[in-house]
Amino acid sequence: MHRLLSFASLYSPMSTNGNVIDVHDVHKTFKKRIKALQGVDLQVGAGEIFGLLGPNGAGKSTLVKILMTVVRPDRISGTFLGNSVGSKQPLARVGYLPEHHNFPGYLTGLQVIEFSGAMCRLTKRERRTNARRLLDRVGMTRWGSSRLNSYSKGMLQRVGLAQALVNDPKVVLLDEPTDGVDPVGRREIRDLLLELRDEGHTIFLNSHLLSELEMVCDRVAIMVQGRVSMQGTIEELTRDSRRHEVRCIGPCPDWITALPDATAECLEDECRISIPTDDVEAIQPIIDRLRKEGRSITRVHAVRESPEDLFMRAVVDESGTIAAPGAEIKPRRGSGGDAP
Amino acid sequence: MSQTIALLIDAYRLLNARKIFWITLVLSLLVVSSFALVGIHDHGISIAWWDLEIPELNTGSGGWSKELFYKIMFTELGIKIWLAWVATILGLITTASIFPEFVTAGSIDIILSKPIGRFRLFFTKYLTGLLFVILQVSVFTGASFIVIGIRGGVWEPGIFIAIPLVVLFFSYLFSVCAVLGVITRSTIASLLLTILFWFIIFIVQSAERSLLFFEMMNEQRVMAYEDAVDRTRQRLDKVEDPDDMERWGFLHETLDKRKAILEESESTAGNLDTWHDGLMFVMTVLPKTGETIELLQRWTIDLAELPGSTDEPSRPIIDDDDHFRLDEDRLGQDMQTALRNRSPWWILGTSFIFELVVLCFGAWRFNRRDF
Numbered sequence: 001m002h003r004l005l006s007f008a009s010l011y012s013p014m015s016t017n018g019n020v021i022d023v024h025d026v027h028k029t030f031k032k033r034i035k036a037l038q039g040v041d042l043q044v045g046a047g048e049i050f051g052l053l054g055p056n057g058a059g060k061s062t063l064v065k066i067l068m069t070v071v072r073p074d075r076i077s078g079t080f081l082g083n084s085v086g087s088k089q090p091l092a093r094v095g096y097l098p099e100h101h102n103f104p105g106y107l108t109g110l111q112v113i114e115f116s117g118a119m120c121r122l123t124k125r126e127r128r129t130n131a132r133r134l135l136d137r138v139g140m141t142r143w144g145s146s147r148l149n150s151y152s153k154g155m156l157q158r159v160g161l162a163q164a165l166v167n168d169p170k171v172v173l174l175d176e177p178t179d180g181v182d183p184v185g186r187r188e189i190r191d192l193l194l195e196l197r198d199e200g201h202t203i204f205l206n207s208h209l210l211s212e213l214e215m216v217c218d219r220v221a222i223m224v225q226g227r228v229s230m231q232g233t234i235e236e237l238t239r240d241s242r243r244h245e246v247r248c249i250g251p252c253p254d255w256i257t258a259l260p261d262a263t264a265e266c267l268e269d270e271c272r273i274s275i276p277t278d279d280v281e282a283i284q285p286i287i288d289r290l291r292k293e294g295r296s297i298t299r300v301h302a303v304r305e306s307p308e309d310l311f312m313r314a315v316v317d318e319s320g321t322i323a324a325p326g327a328e329i330k331p332r333r334g335s336g337g338d339a340p
Numbered sequence: 341m342s343q344t345i346a347l348l349i350d351a352y353r354l355l356n357a358r359k360i361f362w363i364t365l366v367l368s369l370l371v372v373s374s375f376a377l378v379g380i381h382d383h384g385i386s387i388a389w390w391d392l393e394i395p396e397l398n399t400g401s402g403g404w405s406k407e408l409f410y411k412i413m414f415t416e417l418g419i420k421i422w423l424a425w426v427a428t429i430l431g432l433i434t435t436a437s438i439f440p441e442f443v444t445a446g447s448i449d450i451i452l453s454k455p456i457g458r459f460r461l462f463f464t465k466y467l468t469g470l471l472f473v474i475l476q477v478s479v480f481t482g483a484s485f486i487v488i489g490i491r492g493g494v495w496e497p498g499i500f501i502a503i504p505l506v507v508l509f510f511s512y513l514f515s516v517c518a519v520l521g522v523i524t525r526s527t528i529a530s531l532l533l534t535i536l537f538w539f540i541i542f543i544v545q546s547a548e549r550s551l552l553f554f555e556m557m558n559e560q561r562v563m564a565y566e567d568a569v570d571r572t573r574q575r576l577d578k579v580e581d582p583d584d585m586e587r588w589g590f591l592h593e594t595l596d597k598r599k600a601i602l603e604e605s606e607s608t609a610g611n612l613d614t615w616h617d618g619l620m621f622v623m624t625v626l627p628k629t630g631e632t633i634e635l636l637q638r639w640t641i642d643l644a645e646l647p648g649s650t651d652e653p654s655r656p657i658i659d660d661d662d663h664f665r666l667d668e669d670r671l672g673q674d675m676q677t678a679l680r681n682r683s684p685w686w687i688l689g690t691s692f693i694f695e696l697v698v699l700c701f702g703a704w705r706f707n708r709r710d711f
Contacts, residue, residue: 030710068449068453070448070710091453092455098449098453099446101450102444102445102446103447104354104447111353115350118343118345119346119451119454120454121342121455
């Protein structure tokens with residue numbers, strides 16, 4: 001049905017509301033069966049570092065490719081830098097580093113960056129100046145004149161990052177930018193991303209490394225099987241899961257069950273009481289009562305859900321089943337069983 | 341414009357990085373150098389410091405001019421053999437990977453994420469692929485121009501027409517190769533299928549030439565038997581009492597036999613004509629690789645310049661033993677004339693339309709495809 005529609009009619013621009021990326025109802029099915037995206041809604045604000053998380057095959061790269069006009073969506077509405085998604089116009093102000101980039105080995109690092117600049121319609125002078133500056137910024141000045149086929153993966157990643165920044169983009173989309181980079185390099189890239197944000201660039205980050213995203217991202221979205229399962233700041237997403245834990249010697253007090261949502265668990269000679277609140281004042285009456293009962297309190301601490309817990313919460317459905325990796329596959333007509 | 345220039349420079353860098361490009365260029369220069377080593381004189385030809393006496397090939401009276409000798413060598417060996425076969429195969433090997441590598445995941449993502457339309461990208465990339473043959477044929481023709489000038493004593497700028505003709509010829513094949521590259525994403529598959537396509541074109545063209553040859557041979561046969569029938573009739577008209585079968589029965593017999601052969605030849609002509617028309621239709625649809633290259637000879641060498649050519653061809657005859665004697669010289673000339681009479685607009689125009697259709701399909705496919 002969608003194939004009958006013209007390409008232009010698939011896009012309907014919407015107001016940006018200050019978001020550089022504001023897309024709704026993104027659908028994409030490959031080969032009529034593989035449902036890569038099933039109605040994605042996503043907003044990325046100007047000047048933030050936005051992280052997109054999700055298991056393999058969740059549709060993260062497809063979404064980025066749709067924004068970069070590499071993949072054509074079946075349906076989409078919204079805007080990218082104020083233009084319809086699919087339009088080439090905003091791409092002059094966008095930098096992109098794909099996950100498995102493949103730069104020609106016969107080019108030098110400097111040539112790759114300059115070529116990228118030329119494709120973004122920069123003047124020769126701008127290309128040259130920016131290329132040298134960026135090589136320095138990613139710590140590759142010494143290797144700028146060497147051919148890429150002599151580079152390590154980490155070096156390729158740095159040059160890839162530099163070529164994505166050559167046009168001084170408003171938005172930079174990076175797909176696994178630290179893939180293959182050593183810990184020192186990762187830290188440098190993280191610092192660079194933070195610097196870029198401080199300079200006013202918007203960073204859209206696709207990564208599997210949860211801890212890394214936690215360190216740099218202002219907001220994240222978690223995608224599962226072609227849908228955005230959660231979206232917000234890490235603070236917002238973990239707010240409901242915040243609690244305080246109090247540990248004391250002795251058996252669990254029976255009055256704890258009378259407290260709303262509080263739970264107690266016996267651990268050998270200790271009792272662990274969990275109170276679902278991040279308000280430290282709210283747990284004081286419980287501590288007072290435990291002391292009154294003459295119990296020794298061994299530990300009081302605030303517990304926040306780790307990014308990994310958050311991720312797992314997103315990929316596990318209500319029945320407790322972990323979503324299978326990959327996109328949803330529509331069974332073949334008449335096959336009845338699961339698609340391969 | 342900066343984008344187009346960047347793509348062209350990138351294409352040059354790609355060629356520069358490929359050894360086969362430089363190997364082909366060096367081989368091209370060796371071929372031209374070998375032309376320079378060959379000379380023609382009153383008694384034959386010389387190769388470096390060896391003289392070979394060849395009665396058919398000399399600059400003596402009624403023989404070859406130096407200019408014609410070098411022009412023939414340039415068109416027959418340099419263009420038809422070297423550029424149109426060997427260098428083209430090397431060119432296809434070099435350029436077949438351009439589109440498959442271009443659409444490789446990780447490579448195409450970066451280029452498509454730039455503010456450049458897919459149609460423009462496809463056609464610019466296609467044109468950059470022709471850079472290989474443009475550089476090769478330009479160097480080869482330039483060097484040949486110098487060799488013909490120094491050794492042949494004539495500075496013939498007309499041979500530079502070889503550059504657009506060879507580029508056009510290569511572009512027919514490269515268009516197919518480019519589209520196959522976009523569809524299959526495989527260098528080997530696109531190269532082999534392009535060579536297969538080229539082979540099919542070659543077979544169709546060879547079949548058409550063969551049919552044309554048989555058609556013309558049959559025409560001579562018809563002509564000869566028409567003459568023979570006329571001659572026999574005239575002979576019968578001249579004799580007294582031609583109905584006297586005892587005396588002139590053999591003449592009647594000969595007449596009937598010749599008439600039967602003439603009818604059979606005319607019927608064969610009809611059949612050949614039908615088949616030839618069918619093949620010409622197929623030829624019209626396909627690119628005309630051979631004929632495009634032959635335009636160079638047509639435009640640089642006049643038939644009248646060739647030794648042995650005559651404006652008054654003889655007529656084929658049926659000899660006294662009633663055998664048909666083919667006039668090979670006339671057949672050769674008729675073939676040349678028939679081929680030269682084919683309109684360049686038909687040759688180039690229909691081939692170009694084919695190329696355009698293939699490229700538009702490729703561009704449409706490239707534009708629609710997800711990467």
